[in-house]
Amino acid sequence: MTYAVTLPDLGTLDAWRTAARIAISHRIAPDLIDWTGGGGLFAASPLPDQQGSHQAKVPAAFFDIAKSAIWHKSPDRAALLYQALWRIDRRIGDPLSAADPLGRRLQLLAKNVRRDIHKMHAFVRFRELPSVGPRRRFAAWFEPEHHTLEPGVPFFAKRFADMDWMIATPELTAHFEGGKLRFGPAAARPDLPDDASEGLWATYFANIFNPARIKLDAMRSEMPKKYWKNLPETQLIPAMLKDAEARVQRMREAGSTPARPGAAAISTRYRAAMPQAPDLPDTLDQAQAAAMQCRRCNLCEKATQTVWGRGAPNAALMIVGEQPGDREDLEGLPFVGPAGQVLHKAMAEAGVDPAKAWLTNAVKHFKFTPRGKQRIHQSPDRAEIEHCRWWLGLELGFVQPRLTVALGASAAYALTGNAGPMKDRVGKVEQGLHDGPVLVTWHPSYILRLPDPSTARADLVAALYEAQARTK
Structure with a gap:
């Protein structure tokens, strides 16, 4: 039996929640519901009037996305939300993660709606x-x-x-x-009278305009031209842009006093500490740029820099370690220290080309304890791994590897949510939170600490050899 649901133009969110609650309580699969009203060739039935026996429990994060995404104009937004609800109830992957195709789609819908509401408040x-x-x-x-x-x-x-x-x-x-x-x-566009206060606002807008900071692409991004016809201040923009170069020259001729010594360093540090917008990056490069300013946990306070992944942006194989080490923190590249040398030798033996893989870490900042002139490695705790899972999820979502290798317990936990002992998991493939396969093996730094590393190193080479065979 198929079912049809027609959502009203007003009260859409409440109507969807009521229908979804009834549907999930009867365990009605997503492919059996037409959320556009069932206007096809075959007749569809309405949903049952009463709740079923099943009670679904969903996280608050799902409702945070639903209350925005449901207002999107996409005709399949209600169906996508119900698919996520179904998967959450059945515990099928993580449909709210940016690494999951469904989760990324819903986050983009919600992002666009929030942006549209912001535009309404502004314009x-x-x-x-x-x-x-x-x-x-x-x-x-x-x-x-x-x-x-x-x-x-x-x-x-x-x-x-x-x-x-x-x-x-x-x-x-x-x-x-x-x-x-x-x-x-709906109403036709009203014939609104002129407003005397608009002249005062236009005068203020013209006087705060800075001709030395013109970025037309940024201006159009924040104030799309479709809104200009309803904004009184935009009528001044063409003239202000035309006169901008002359105004900048007049500002140069007026001169300025030199900055105090050290001002540049302080200014740079201040700008780097400014909080970043929470919007979801649209590309891998944008994700990397956002990660450079990450302040999701306290590790950024002591680390030199964020260490982002490197390699082929469309790699079939992703290799994930725990966190950057001392060398990685200073150079800004993953796997360039002693553990990285062990990994690269093992990759060469297994026939894995580093240029065709994506190498990264579960945590992007170096956690350490100072001891004299040395910085002694400390393993990140679960909270730090979970905070940084946002960035790892973006890498997985953009690279979309066919197989991911988890080096060590921290990487395995970040990718799968499983904190079980490594000895029972080495060489096995587990289901990742991104709904993809994860092959678990030892971290090279663990191999370096062993008195006799031969067995663990053989396990690492074997895992990389299997990964190479699976991703050819």
Whole structure:
């Protein structure tokens, strides 16, 4: 039996949650539900009226994604969310991870919706209307990219609670009157009167414009041209850009005082410490650039730098170690110290070309204890590994290896979530949190510490040989 669900334009999130809760309680598989209303050739039944016997438990992170992604204009957003709910309930991989194709798709949907809501908060421009009562009246027109009026208007209701206002869009209209919010049908773009305050705002905008910091691509990214027609200040931009070069020259001629000694170093350190935007990177290079400013845990405070992975960005084989060592921390490259030499020799024996693999670590910063002039390695704890799993997940998602080799217990835990003893796992393939195979073996640094490393080294070479055979 197949089922059809029609989600309303208003109250979409609550309607989806109710339908999904009923469907999962009856263990209805995702491929049996048409979330677009069932308008195909074959008749579909509505979902049952009552809850089933099964009770699903989902993490709060799922609802954080769902409450944003459900407002996306993608016709399959409801189906994708239910697929994730089904997999969470059945414990099939990690459908919320950026390393999982479904998780990455949902995170991108949620990211686009959050960005659209931010654009609405930034670019809605109210104009005052005649009023007959004590409360002032305003109206605005906005054209969102997604169904974001309903989740976006509580911001205005809280900020402008002492006014009556309306926001009209091509899909819905929000009315706030007497302190109460309601929604109505779509409306044509209203003929709004001129607002005297716009002249004051335009004057302010023109005076804060810095012609020496023009970045047109960044400007269009933050203020897309589709919104310009509703923003009074954008009418000034062409003229300001035309005069920018002359204004910069006048600023140069005015001169400036030299910076104090040491200011450049302090400024560089300050900028590096600034928090980064939480948006999901779109490419492997963007992920690396974001990781350079990582402050997800305290390891960044002592380490010299973030050590990102290197190799082929589309490698079939990924090799994951524990963390950078002293040499890696100083050079900014993985596996260049003594343990790296052991690994590279083992790779050569197994016929694994480092240039065709992706080499990285579960933790991107060097954890150590100072002892005199030396920095003594310390293993990262679980919390640090879990904090850094974000970056490892991005590497897995962008590289998409067919097989991942976990070197040691920390890497194995980061990739699989299994903290079991290594002696029972070496040479075995386990299921990763990214829903891909993970081959577990010894870390080269462990081999270096053994009085007789021959057996463990043979295990490492054998694992790499098997990895090479699996990824040819």
